[in-house]
Amino acid sequence: MSAAAESAAPAGSLLEVQDVQAYYGLAHVLQGVSLTVRPGELVALLGRNGAGKTTTVKSIMGLVSVRGGHIRCAGRDFVGLPTESVAQFGIGYVPEDRRMFPGLTVRENFRLAALGSRLPKAEQQAAQRRALDVFPLLEPHLDRDASRLSGGQQQMVAVGRALICGQKLLLVDEVTQGLAPNIASDMGRTLRRVADGGLGVLLVEQNSQMALELADRVYVLDQGVVVHSGDARELRADPTWMEQYLQL
Ligand SMILES: Nc1ncnc2c1ncn2[C@@H]1O[C@H](COP(=O)(O)OP(=O)(O)OP(=O)(O)O)[C@@H](O)[C@H]1O
Ligand SMILES: [Mg+2]
The missing domain is CATH 3.40.50.300 (P-loop containing nucleotide triphosphate hydrolases)
Structure with a gap:
């Protein structure tokens, strides 16, 4: 076309x-x-x-x-x-450079994304759960500093954050x-x-x-x-x- x-x-x-x-x-x-x-x-x-x-x-x-x-x-x-x-x-956005704030764990990254999502409080937890369902490999790393994960894992965090904000x-x-x-x-x-x-x-x-x-x-x-x-x-x-x- x-x-x-x-x-x-x-x-x-x-x-x-x-x-x-x-x-x-x-x-x-x-x-x-x-x-x-x-x-x-x-x-x-x-x-x-x-x-x-x-x-x-x-x-x-x-x-x-x-x-x-x-x-x-x-x-x-x-x-x-x-x-x-x-x-x-x-709308969720994964920028060109994956920015992981040093010192923030995967869990904290997801929590911050949920806070910025404008979702009602009751739905924020479920949104974080859905991101983990998409990337179950992150589950064992939830309490690690996200900036110290491998490149592939960091991209999972970046997409996970975007999924929490991006319901559509x-x-x-x-x-x-x-x-x-x-x-x-x-x-x-x-x-x-x-x-x-x-x-x-x-x-x-x-x-x-x-x-x-x-x-x-x-x-x-x-x-x-x-x-x-x-x-x-x-x-x-x-x-x-x-x-x-x-x-x-
Ligand atoms: N912050 C900026 N200030 C001025 N010009 C810019 C800026 N960012 C990009 N440009 C210019 O705008 C045009 C489009 O850039 P853009 O980054 O959108 O391209 P792209 O298709 O994403 O390229 P790439 O595959 O290299 O990521 C280019 O000519 C680039 O030099
Ligand atoms: Mg580009």
């Missing part, structure tokens, strides 16, 4: 990014990005270094200056809302970077299961092959514009676009 054909939001969109224009100072980085994510869908956002993937995710989170377009979750436009308020839409939608930026291939595959499969459980997942991923295997739909960014998009099954059948847009 061409980028232009994607302009109308499909029915049932959880997230709708429409014609977003984002800037760093005077630099006009996103020049009309549009994409959608539905509940239960894993959508991959691909593109070369500097294409604007992180800026897209940061725009959704209110972390960069958006000066045009719309970002809607469940139909409500939230462009211009501060990052703290984005949590009220049930996860934005995941380069979560497999620096991980051994088998650990990266495990994380990918876990995110697929999370989507199968009903959440929308927007996955920024350098490993395009893996992303294509996992995703339902794919968007390719280049220089702040969606240059290609479509159904992952169709894109897998004819991967010539990869050479064109990703230099693979």
Whole structure:
């Protein structure tokens, strides 16, 4: 499907990014990005270094200056809302650099995420339990300093925190970077299961092959514009676009 054909939001969109224009100072980085994510869908956002993937995710989170377009979750436009308020839409964010505060245990990381989630107190405990159900390997490490865990375990904590805040939608930026291939595959499969459980997942991923295997739909960014998009099954059948847009 061409980028232009994607302009109308499909029915049932959880997230709708429409014609977003984002800037760093005077630099006009996103020049009309549009994409959608539905509940239960894993959508991959691909593109070369500097294409604007992180800026897209940061725009959704209110972390960069958006000066045009719309970002809607469940139909409500939230462009211009501060990052703290984005949590009220049930959006969880795994940033590009996994930030573990030194000295905080895994349990404390999860508790802080629950406190920031805007969930009613009674539901905060259950949200932490669900994150542990997704990552049972963290259970024996709950009282360890999260900053001293392995890279793969730290990413589990980062995604776990996002799951606690993100009851509806996860934005995941380069979560497999620096991980051994088998650990990266495990994380990918876990995110697929999370989507199968009903959440929308927007996955920024350098490993395009893996992303294509996992995703339902794919968007390719280049220089702040969606240059290609479509159904992952169709894109897998004819991967010539990869050479064109990703230099693979
Ligand atoms: N804080 C910033 N200030 C100014 N320009 C920035 C800033 N962050 C990113 N840029 C620029 O914006 C453009 C898009 O960057 P972005 O980080 O969104 O790319 P990306 O697709 O995530 O790349 P990568 O694959 O390397 O993570 C690039 O030209 C980059 O140099
Ligand atoms: Mg990036």
